[in-house]
Structures are given as structure tokens and as C-alpha cells.
Amino acid sequence: MTHPLRLGIAGLGTVGTGLVKLVQTNAALIEARVGRPIEISAVSARSRSRNRGVDISGYAWEDDPVALARRDDVDVVVELMGGENGPAKALTEAAIAAGKDVVSANKALLALHGQALAEAAEARGVALRFEAAVAGGIPVIKSLMEGLAGNRITRIKGVMNGTCNYILTRMEDAGLPYDTVFEEANQLGYLEADPTLDVGGIDAAHKLALLAAIGFGVQPNFDAIELGGIEKISIEDIRAAADMGLRIKLLGVAQMTGRGLEQSMTPCLVPADSPLGQLKGGTNMVVIEGDAVEQVVLRGPGAGEGPTASAVMGDVIDIARGLRLPVFGQPATTLAQPIAARATASKPFYLRMTLMDKPGALAKVAEALGLAGVSINRMRQQGHADTRAPVLVITHKTTRDAIEHAVALSLKTGVVVGDPVALAIEED
Numbered sequence: 001m002t003h004p005l006r007l008g009i010a011g012l013g014t015v016g017t018g019l020v021k022l023v024q025t026n027a028a029l030i031e032a033r034v035g036r037p038i039e040i041s042a043v044s045a046r047s048r049s050r051n052r053g054v055d056i057s058g059y060a061w062e063d064d065p066v067a068l069a070r071r072d073d074v075d076v077v078v079e080l081m082g083g084e085n086g087p088a089k090a091l092t093e094a095a096i097a098a099g100k101d102v103v104s105a106n107k108a109l110l111a112l113h114g115q116a117l118a119e120a121a122e123a124r125g126v127a128l129r130f131e132a133a134v135a136g137g138i139p140v141i142k143s144l145m146e147g148l149a150g151n152r153i154t155r156i157k158g159v160m161n162g163t164c165n166y167i168l169t170r171m172e173d174a175g176l177p178y179d180t181v182f183e184e185a186n187q188l189g190y191l192e193a194d195p196t197l198d199v200g201g202i203d204a205a206h207k208l209a210l211l212a213a214i215g216f217g218v219q220p221n222f223d224a225i226e227l228g229g230i231e232k233i234s235i236e237d238i239r240a241a242a243d244m245g246l247r248i249k250l251l252g253v254a255q256m257t258g259r260g261l262e263q264s265m266t267p268c269l270v271p272a273d274s275p276l277g278q279l280k281g282g283t284n285m286v287v288i289e290g291d292a293v294e295q296v297v298l299r300g301p302g303a304g305e306g307p308t309a310s311a312v313m314g315d316v317i318d319i320a321r322g323l324r325l326p327v328f329g330q331p332a333t334t335l336a337q338p339i340a341a342r343a344t345a346s347k348p349f350y351l352r353m354t355l356m357d358k359p360g361a362l363a364k365v366a367e368a369l370g371l372a373g374v375s376i377n378r379m380r381q382q383g384h385a386d387t388r389a390p391v392l393v394i395t396h397k398t399t400r401d402a403i404e405h406a407v408a409l410s411l412k413t414g415v416v417v418g419d420p421v422a423l424a425i426e427e428d
């Protein structure tokens with residue numbers, strides 16, 4: 001019999017349990033496709049006795065996940081613990097040093113330490129694969145690294161955090177408050193162990209950094225990404241957007257401009273009838289544009305047990321088949337340093353401010369916008385019952401710098417109450 005590929009799995013939570021189930025359920029068909037069995041030798045997690053709904057009694061147990069890297073009966077270390085440092089990093093480094101291939105779902109680790117890990121893996125001649133880390137079950141990394149490898153990539157954009165998309169669409173559809181919807185997302189297994197990674201846009205920005213590295217041949221650089229979360233988005237914003245035929249999405253954009261690679265992950269307004277506007281629930285969508293292919297739209301589940309395990313398994317199968325690719329699609333030592341270029345593209349903006357309801361307040365804000373060079377397209381003061389007046393402004397095309405200057409000047413007028421919300425409107 002052909003020798004099996006033996007996995008050591010660290011982390012038996014949502015994704016780890018999904019992987020065990022997939023290995024057990026689809027063993028025969030995977031062996032038929034790959035030409036050799038894929039087996040689990042050893043596992044590690046915080047609790048050995050927790051009921052996970054899968055039988056792990058046939059696998060060796062390690063209390064210390066890093067010990068998986070030292071086991072002779074492990075060919076591929078699968079890191080499904082999460083965390084940008086700690087045992088996830090120690091295990092990945094130990095596995096590479098021990099000459100073992102690594103499959104990871106850990107976008108935080110890869111976005112922050114991916115360059116060093118890639119250089120180490122390539123120097124040691126081992127694989128470091130991470131399809132599950134970006135847009136869960138969507139084979140987006142495989143598409144970029146293989147199917148689209150002949151293109152000069154011009155833009156990558158998309159919705160890459162299922163939790164945020166779930167929260168935003170469910171708030172709109174059910175008219176439910178943020179907290180209720182947040183808890184639903186938790187029950188569905190979408191949330192990171194630290195949910196601020198999700199709602200703060202950080203998780204999605206980790207993913208964008210990885211896609212940008214592959215698409216644009218740069219070192220992954222999370223710090224170069226202009227970042228914004230959905231925490232300040234209220235049901236009023238969602239309703240106001242809907243009134244204008246728009247929807248709010250946490251949207252990532254990476255594009256090459258004359259000033260270099262610009263990357264942003266911020267809540268934006270998109271046309272409600274566009275593919276991105278139509279995206280519901282925990283689903284992700286990545287739009288890739290290249291000079292030859294023009295545009296490819298990938299849509300699918302970005303999180304959850306089965307979809308994420310599917311992506312992990314795809315990487316494991318590539319390793320079993322002997323496919324060897326540079327970690328980010330070209331040798332890590334040849335990746336360029338990305339410049340932290342602030343997005344300069346001109347776009348219309350949506351601005352919501354709450355003003356003190358007194359004579360001249362609206363005029364003061366209009367003047368502040370004018371002083372910042374921001375031209376108003378539409379302005380509407382909403383009906384209100386108390387001394388605060390919500391005001392919505394749609395601007396003509398302008399830059400984020402100008403909008404931030406306008407907001408700062410507005411705050412100085414003394415008539416603005418609370419935090420204004422400024423969202424770019426992405427028209428194409």
C-alpha cells in the first residue's frame with residue numbers, strides 16, 4: 001500500500017473538529033483522488049475530554065501542541081489554535097525547523113509574521129499553506145496563486161469577514177439591534193476568540209494583507225492597511241443607506257496606484273443591487289481584477305466548521321499530491337516592501353452627524369465642510385423629538401483626508417454631539 005500522509009492537528013475547536021470529521025467521512029474518496037490515504041496520527045487541544053461529537057480515541061494525544069512538531073509519525077502539522085503569538089507561532093516555527101509541512105487557518109499569525117515564516121519555510125524546503133485563513137471555504141488563494149498566476153493583478157476587493165456581513169445584513173433584514181445579532185453570530189461559530197478582531201475590521205484586514213501579498217508580490221504588511229470597524233454603524237445608518245439604494249459592507253480594497261499599493265478595510269456603502277450589495281449573512285465575496293482575465297468574482301462561505309475544514313483539506317491534499325509552491329506565490333525573499341500608502345482615490349462620502357438643535361448649527365457644519373474643500377451633494381436633517389438633530393450629508397467626490405479634515409473642523413464648531421460617522425460610497 002502507498003504510504004499514508006499523517007497529520008498532527010493542533011486545535012480541536014470549530015475548524016479542528018470539522019477537519020477530523022472530514023478526514024473520517026471522506027477518507028475513501030480522498031484516497032481515491034490523491035492515490036494515498038490521509039490519516040490523523042496525533043491531536044492536541046486544551047481539553048482532552050470535551051465532547052466534540054467526534055471520536056478522537058484512535059489518535060495519540062499531546063498536551064503540549066508544540067510536541068506535535070517533534071513526532072516521527074506526523075508529516076504535516078495542521079495549526080488550528082489561532083492567536084498571533086504563543087503556541088501557534090511556536091508550533092509553526094518548530095514544525096518548519098523539524099522539516100514538516102504546515103497547514104494553517106491562522107490569518108493573524110500569517111499577516112503579522114508571514115514574511116519571516118515564509119522565508120523559514122522556503123529555506124527549509126517545506127510547504128506553508130493557508131487557504132482557510134482567507135475567506136474560509138472559498139478557494140481564493142488557490143485562484144490567485146494558480147489559476148490567475150499569468151495576470152498582472154490590478155485590484156482585489158471584497159467582503160472577507162462573515163461576522164460583520166452577518167451582523168450588517170441581519171440588522172437590516174430583521175430590524176434587530178446590534179447586540180442580539182452579535183450573539184447570533186457567536187452561536188453560529190463565526191466569531192474569533194476575541195470578537196473585536198471581527199467587528200474592528202482587524203480579522204478582515206489580516207486576510208486582505210495576505211491576498212495583497214500574493215496578488216501584488218509584496219510582503220504581507222498589516223500596518224499598511226487603512227482600518228475601520230463596524231462598531232459605530234447604527235440601525236439609522238443602515239436605514240439611511242437603504243433609503244438611498246445602498247448597503248453598508250465592511251469592504252477591503254487593495255489596488256496598485258501611481259503612489260504604490262493602497263490597501264483599506266473600512267465600512268463602505270455599495271449599491272444594493274450590486275453583487276457585493278446582494279451578499280447576505282456570513283457569506284464572503286472576493287472580486288479579483290487582472291489585466292488579462294478582467295474580473296473574477298468568487299463567492300462562498302467565509303467561516304464555519306465544514307467550509308473552513310474544506311479549505312484546510314484542500315491544502316493537505318495539495319501537499320499529499322506533492323504540489324510545491326512558494327508561500328506567497330513567488331519566493332519570499334523577492335517580495336517587495338509595501339509602502340503604507342494612504343488611499344487617495346476620490347469618492348463620494350456619506351456623513352452622519354448629530355447636531356444641537358439650535359439656529360445656525362446646520363450652517364456652521366456646512367461651512368466647516370466648505371473650508372475642508374468638501375462639496376455637498378445632498379444634505380438632510382431628519383425629524384426628531386428632542387434637542388438633537390440627526391443630519392445626513394452625501395458629498396461630491398472627495399478624499400478620506402478631506403473628509404477627516406471636515407469632520408475635525410465640524411467638531412470644533414461646538415454644535416456636533418457624539419461621534420460623526422463617515423463612510424465612503426464605492427460606486428464600482
Ligand SMILES: NC(=O)C1=CN([C@@H]2O[C@H](COP(=O)(O)OP(=O)(O)OC[C@H]3O[C@@H](n4cnc5c(N)ncnc54)[C@H](O)[C@@H]3O)[C@@H](O)[C@H]2O)C=CC1
Binds near residue numbers: 011108
Ligand atoms: N471558526 C471559523 O469559522 C474560522 C476560523 N479560522 C481560524 O482557524 C483557527 C481556529 O479557529 P476556531 O476553530 O474557530 O477556534 P476555536 O476557539 O473554536 O478552537 C481553538 C482550539 O485550539 C485550542 N487551543 C487554543 N489555544 C491553545 C493553547 N494555547 N494550547 C492548546 N490548545 C489550544 C483550543 O482548545 C481549541 O480546541 C483560528 O486561527 C481562526 O482564526 C479561519 C477561518 C474560519
Ligand SMILES: N[C@@H](CC=O)C(=O)O
Binds near residue numbers: 133161198203302
Ligand atoms: N471570524 C471570521 C471567521 C473566519 O475567518 C469571520 O467572521 O469571517
Ligand code: NA
Binds near residue numbers: 132
Ligand atoms: Na479560502
